[in-house]
Amino acid sequence: MTGTAEVVVRKVEREDAPWKARFEAFYADCDIKKMGRKLHAYFAAYAGEELAGHCVIYREKGRWIMDGLRVKAEFREQGLGKRLTEARIRHAIENGAKEVWYSCDDGNLVTICCHLRYGFEKVCPADHHCNAATVHWYRLKITPALLEKFPAIKP
Numbered sequence: 001m002t003g004t005a006e007v008v009v010r011k012v013e014r015e016d017a018p019w020k021a022r023f024e025a026f027y028a029d030c031d032i033k034k035m036g037r038k039l040h041a042y043f044a045a046y047a048g049e050e051l052a053g054h055c056v057i058y059r060e061k062g063r064w065i066m067d068g069l070r071v072k073a074e075f076r077e078q079g080l081g082k083r084l085t086e087a088r089i090r091h092a093i094e095n096g097a098k099e100v101w102y103s104c105d106d107g108n109l110v111t112i113c114c115h116l117r118y119g120f121e122k123v124c125p126a127d128h129h130c131n132a133a134t135v136h137w138y139r140l141k142i143t144p145a146l147l148e149k150f151p152a153i154k155p
Helices: 017-026 080-094 109-116 144-149
Strands: 007-011 040-047 050-060 063-071 099-103 121-123 137-141
Touching: 007 050, 007 080, 017 050, 040 080, 050 080, 063 080, 080 099, 080 109, 109 137
Parallel strands: 063 099
Antiparallel strands: 007 040, 040 050, 050 063, 099 137, 121 137
């Protein structure tokens, strides 16, 4: 399938065996953090029955953390990363988040640029010991101005 099909982003409501098989195949060539019993939500982008993109947000140590955003090559540059990111931010807000976090390698400029437009700032969490070479955390504070600027993330 090509990237021309209409793509629908939705929360994964049931983490059942068929979904898990598709999920594991989607991430077969990379490591993905297992959520276990953490409070979390998966979001998927579907072009018909094809899994075009996927991501997760989870709660750990009192923080909502976005992770695992991935879009198939043929669906890139169509706004799926943005839509999946907004779905995760909206989910966190609906669950009381005052801020949202993510981490990535400093070389991942596509991800960093995508998130900077929302107002994410590079920070060192209080429970880490960071230096210029190890700070890879970004935080977005949920403010009325943010919700005004990005109406798609409003709950």
